[in-house]
Amino acid sequence: xxxxTKQQGQKEAVPVDLEALGQDRYRLxxxxxxxxxxxxxxxxxxxxxxxxxxxxxxxxxxxxxxxGTLVRGQVNRTDVADERKLRMRAAAGSFSVEGRQxxxxxxxxxxxxxxxxxxxxxxxxxxxxxxxxxxxENELKSPKAGKVTEVFAKxxxxxxxxxxxxxxx
Amino acid sequence: MPKIRKVLVANRGEIAIRVMRTCKDLGIATVAxxxxxxxxxLHVRTADQAYFVGPPPSRESYLxxxxxxEVAKQSGxxxxxxxxxxxxxxxxxxxxxEKAGITFIGPxxxxxxxxxxxxxxxxNMIKAGVPVVPGTTExxxxxxxxxxxxxxxxxxxMLKAAGGxxxxxxxxxxxxxxxxxxxxxxxxxxxxAFGNDSVYIEKYLEKPHHVEIQVFADQYGNxxxxxxxxxxxxxxxxxxxxxTPSPILTAEMxxxxxxxxxxxxxxxxxxxxxxxxxxxxxxxxxxxxxxxxRLQVExxxxxxxTGLDLVAMQIKAAEGEKLPLxxxxxxxxxxxxxxxxxxxPARNFMxxxxxxxxxxxxxxxxxxxxxxxxxxxxxxxxxxxxxxxxSVWGATREEAIARAKRALSEYVVKGITTNIRxxxxxxxxxxxxAGDYDTSFLTREHTALLGAEDPKLSEVALLASTLHAFxxxxxxxxxxxxxxxxxxNGRISPWRLALKSRRR
Numbered sequence: 001x002x003x004x005t006k007q008q009g010q011k012e013a014v015p016v017d018l019e020a021l022g023q024d025r026y027r028l029x030x031x032x033x034x035x036x037x038x039x040x041x042x043x044x045x046x047x048x049x050x051x052x053x054x055x056x057x058x059x060x061x062x063x064x065x066x067x068g069t070l071v072r073g074q075v076n077r078t079d080v081a082d083e084r085k086l087r088m089r090a091a092a093g094s095f096s097v098e099g100r101q102x103x104x105x106x107x108x109x110x111x112x113x114x115x116x117x118x119x120x121x122x123x124x125x126x127x128x129x130x131x132x133x134x135x136x137e138n139e140l141k142s143p144k145a146g147k148v149t150e151v152f153a154k155x156x157x158x159x160x161x162x163x164x165x166x167x168x169x
Numbered sequence: 170m171p172k173i174r175k176v177l178v179a180n181r182g183e184i185a186i187r188v189m190r191t192c193k194d195l196g197i198a199t200v201a202x203x204x205x206x207x208x209x210x211l212h213v214r215t216a217d218q219a220y221f222v223g224p225p226p227s228r229e230s231y232l233x234x235x236x237x238x239e240v241a242k243q244s245g246x247x248x249x250x251x252x253x254x255x256x257x258x259x260x261x262x263x264x265x266x267e268k269a270g271i272t273f274i275g276p277x278x279x280x281x282x283x284x285x286x287x288x289x290x291x292x293n294m295i296k297a298g299v300p301v302v303p304g305t306t307e308x309x310x311x312x313x314x315x316x317x318x319x320x321x322x323x324x325x326x327m328l329k330a331a332g333g334x335x336x337x338x339x340x341x342x343x344x345x346x347x348x349x350x351x352x353x354x355x356x357x358x359x360x361x362a363f364g365n366d367s368v369y370i371e372k373y374l375e376k377p378h379h380v381e382i383q384v385f386a387d388q389y390g391n392x393x394x395x396x397x398x399x400x401x402x403x404x405x406x407x408x409x410x411x412x413t414p415s416p417i418l419t420a421e422m423x424x425x426x427x428x429x430x431x432x433x434x435x436x437x438x439x440x441x442x443x444x445x446x447x448x449x450x451x452x453x454x455x456x457x458x459x460x461x462x463r464l465q466v467e468x469x470x471x472x473x474x475t476g477l478d479l480v481a482m483q484i485k486a487a488e489g490e491k492l493p494l495x496x497x498x499x500x501x502x503x504x505x506x507x508x509x510x511x512x513x514p515a516r517n518f519m520x521x522x523x524x525x526x527x528x529x530x531x532x533x534x535x536x537x538x539x540x541x542x543x544x545x546x547x548x549x550x551x552x553x554x555x556x557x558x559x560s561v562w563g564a565t566r567e568e569a570i571a572r573a574k575r576a577l578s579e580y581v582v583k584g585i586t587t588n589i590r591x592x593x594x595x596x597x598x599x600x601x602x603a604g605d606y607d608t609s610f611l612t613r614e615h616t617a618l619l620g621a622e623d624p625k626l627s628e629v630a631l632l633a634s635t636l637h638a639f640x641x642x643x644x645x646x647x648x649x650x651x652x653x654x655x656x657x658n659g660r661i662s663p664w665r666l667a668l669k670s671r672r673r
Contacts, residue, residue, distance in 0.1 A: 003635050007627060016635045026639075028632050039636050045527060045583065049633055058633040061526070061583050062641075067634040073578050073593050074623055076630035080638040106519050108550045112357070130354075134511070134520040134554040135337065136405075137358060161523075 004086045006079040013079075013086065101143050103166040105159040109133030114155055116166065120148045128166045129153045142168050173197055173248040173272060173488055177241045178216070180252030181231065182541035183557060184466075185212035188250045191480040200244040202237060204230035206549040211541055218244050225551045228364070231255045234262050238269050248272035248487060250480075254553070257463040258285055274487045276441050276462045283437040284460040287331050288369050294457045297436035299429055302448060302456045304371030312352050315370060319348060322372050328352060330359035331367035336406035338362060341373055376607040377448040379403065380415050380455070382430035383471045385482060386439045387492045394427035394497050395471050400446075402595055404518070404611040409588075410595055411467035412505045413474050416566060416604025417449065426455055427497055433460060441486050442468070442479050448608075466508070469537060469560040473504035503569040506560035507577065507592040509540075511548050514591040515619055522550040526584030531576035535562040538576075548585055556587070566604065570596050594618040 004013040017029040028035045038050040049056040061068035065085065069076050113130040116122060127139040128148070150167035159165070176192050177200040178185045189199040189212065201216035206225035213219045220240040223230035230236070232255060241249055249271055251257035263278040275281075284290045292306045303322060308331045309315040319326045319342065328351055330338025338359030340351040352368070360366035379400045386392040399415035400408045414423070430445035437460075444465050446458040468479050475498050482493070511521045528544040540557035542548060548556060559576055563569030577593045595618055600606045611618065 001639060003638055005631055005635060007631060014631070016631065018635055018639050020639075026636060028635060030628075030631065035632060037632060037636065039633075039640075041640070047633060047636065049629065049636075051629060051632065056629050056633070058629070059527070059581050059583060060633075060637050062637075067637055069630040069633050069637075070581065070583075071626050071629050071633065072623075073590050074620070074626040074630070075590060076622075076627055076634075078631060078634035080634050082638075082642070106516065107522060109520070132361075133550050134522060134552060135362065136518075136520060136554070137354060138517070138519055 002083060004081050004083070008077050013081075099169070100149075101146070101168045102164055103128055103140055103142070103168065105131055105161060105163040105165055106138075106140070107131075107133045108159065108161050109138075110158050111153045111155055111165070112137055114151060114153050114166075115139075116148045116151065118148055118151055122146060122148060122168060128168070131159065131165075140165065144168060171247075171488075173274075173484060175200060175244070175246045175248070176274070176484070177202065177237070177244060177246035177249045178212070178252060179231065179237050179249050179256050180254070181207055181210060181212055181552065182555070183539045184252035184254075184464075184541075186215050186541055187539050188252060188480055189215050191478055191484070192250075194478075195481060195484065197484070200240065200246045202231065202240055204551075206551050209546060211543055211546070220244060225549060227255060227551065232364075234259075234265055237262075238265060238271070241271050242269070246271065248274055248484075250274040250483070251463065253461075253463050253466055258461070260285060272487050274441070274483050276439055276443060280437040280439045280443075281462045284443075284462050285332065286367075287329060287333070287459050288367075290459055291457075293436060294433060297432060299433050299436075299457045300455065302371050302374065302458065305369045308367035308369050312349065315352060315368070316345065316348055318370055320345065322370070325373040327371045327373050328355040328368050329371060330355065330363060330365070331369055332363040332365040333359055336403070338366075338368065339406045374448050374450050374456075376609060377401075377450050378415070378417055379408075379446065379458075379608050380418065380426065380449050381444050381446040381461075381465075382427055383465075383468070383479075384430050384434045384439065384443050384445060385479075385486075385492065386434055386441065386443075387486050388440055388489055389491060390435070390438075391492045391495060392431050392434050392439065393492060393495060394430050395475055395477065396497055396500050397423060397426065398444075398467055398470055400467065401606050401608050402601070402611055403608055408467060408508065409510075409611065410505065410507050410592065410601075411470055412503065412566070412569070413470045414500045414503065417453075422453065422455075429455075429457070433457065442483050466555070466558065467506050469539060469558065470504040470506045473535075473537075473560060473562040474500040474502060476501065502562055502564045503566040504560060504562045505569045505573045505596075506558055507573060507596070508555050509557040509559060509580070509582070509592070510554045510588045511556050511585050512554050512588055513586040514588050518588075520550070520554050521586040522548045522554075523585045524548075525582060527581065528583070529579065529581040530557075531559065531579035533576070533579075535572060536576045537561070556582075570602065590620055591618055594620040 001018045003016045006013045019027040024040050026037045040048045042048045045060045047058045059070040109131040112132045122142045124145045126142045146168045149169045153165040175198040178188045192199045199216045201213050201219040202222045203213045222236045256262045260278040260281040263273045266273040324344045328340045338355045340355045342351045356366040383395040398413045400411045402410035444461040447455040449455045512518045524547045530538045537560045542556045561572040
């Protein structure tokens with residue numbers, strides 16, 4: 001079985017070939033290098049991994065196709081897709097900070113202040129809106145220079161996670 | 170004074186549970202209060218009795234004095250412990266308790282008045298001969314006046330909420346350019362957090378250490394200090410790591426600062442647990458910053474090195490018992506506390522409320538975790554992001570650091586983002602290890618503290634993620650009807666997809 005993986009900061013997907021050897025044992029090949037792995041599910045979302053005699057306890061957290069792992073205190077986020085998914089994702093286009101940018105609420109909270117108006121030109125890094133959550137005020141900044149084309153955020157209103165706040169084009 | 174039989178804990182989260190634990194140790198019954206957002210919270214389940222007090226925002230629940238007092242009467246509580254934050258430093262609440270015949274476990278209202286408004290505290294301390302940081306002794310009325318004052322004492326300056334604490338309503342201002350926006354946000358944050366938007370100005374000392382002294386007094390004027398805590402690892406003026414003894418203090422300095430702290434407490438006829446905060450400059454001069462008239466978040470490190478239970482001492486002082494000791498005990502070993510926050514350090518410490526999917530808390534020798542959460546609990550958006558305090562003890566500072574790192578490596582919180590790895594980064598940083606870090610440490614070293622990635626672990630993560638995807642796909646394939654695609658999202662069968670397309 002072939003999977004394609006992409007870790008944070010990587011541009012190209014890395015193919016990983018996986019062969020199940022039975023009894024929780026696998027052979028994985030990455031860039032021509034083979035690993036013999038013993039992977040035992042010990043708990044919901046926890047894997048005890050033995051790689052060349054090294055023991056790793058891995059915690060997982062799934063968010064769509066992205067798989068978050070916690071290994072010895074290090075958090076990694078890896079996008080894993082099989083060939084079919086990869087084709088679908090390629091068709092959907094890639095992400096970038098070019099073009100239309102929708103600023104979403106990064107957590108549930110309350111809009112304390114809207115700092116821009118429709119039609120306003122903004123610089124990259126300029127504050128757009130202030131959202132209060134857990135008693136702290138957080139200023140959300142523009143990811144690019146451009147023009148504010150839509151403002152959904154209203155001062156004093158509560159917003160849910162991922163609510164649309166501002167559009168910069 | 171009669172013995173306390175039942176305590177209402179007017180708080181939530183870890184501190185409510187911390188107080189309840191000691192009450193139980195002392196054979197005292199406990200009463201919890203909870204807002205709509207906290208019905209499932211651990212403090213409700215820990216208490217013997219629990220009463221609903223109102224909607225999620227604290228101003229409509231945990232801060233409603235009348236409601237809290239009503240619950241105290243209804244439940245038959247004879248005392249109230251306020252924890253920290255909320256009503257803990259509210260003199261009018263202390264008076265209301267007195268009037269209702271309920272013992273407030275904390276200092277008298279007059280001492281709170283004298284220390285609560287920070288500008289008044291500064292004036293009182295100057296009078297008592299305690300050294301203070303240069304700045305205004307009155308809250309400033311207008312922005313014009315404030316700008317003018319700041320220009321006169323010279324930038325950088327600090328704006329501070331007069332009624333504040335916990336870093337809220339506090340801003341460091343570099344120059345006139347940032348002044349107006351900082352002024353506005355300090356005032357709005359202060360109003361929201363303390364219901365009082367008064368702000369004053371202080372000169373910002375370069376590279377200072379934040380060292381505080383724990384004091385304790387009984388009702389008979391006996392006042393002692395219980396040594397210091399080094400709290401210079403802060404961001405946005407919120408402490409993140411605390412330790413005792415302070416790595417920069419000599420025994421002489423400890424004695425001198427302790428003496429000044431006791432003098433400060435005596436000047437306001439203090440009773441119970443309090444903390445006198447100082448800034449120590451590069452020449453080891455120390456200045457009074459403020460006094461916190463309550464139990465503090467970081468009290469466990471003092472408990473580790475003194476062997477005392479500060480909550481038990483608070484209760485006994487409120488019952489009218491005399492202090493069990495009359496001078497500062499010599500610190501035994503070294504203790505470190507780290508605060509686990511629901512936030513994402515990599516995204517400018519964005520708060521991360523939400524459901525905790527899984528939780529594994531460290532244990533083992535000399536490890537203590539004061540937590541208010543459990544697996545399955547939804548961390549609400551309405552309160553502070555601190556979800557737990559991990560503290561450890563070691564015979565030496567080196568041992569304590571190693572133990573804290575070990576404990577952090579055992580800590581697993583899933584479902585929300587936490588600062589656990591960042592805390593590990595702090596404890597591993599050479600400046601922290603050397604024991605000489607000032608209050609700008611976390612800001613200055615931000616990138617380094619986020620932690621460089623270990624390529625070996627990234628490789629393991631890659632293998633593990635692929636295995637996880639494979640096992641997940643296998644499991645889905647098993648649960649799907651024959652002929653369904655195992656490679657897709659696994660939820661919709663190709664038959665249904667075909668039907669859907671025919672309908673169009």
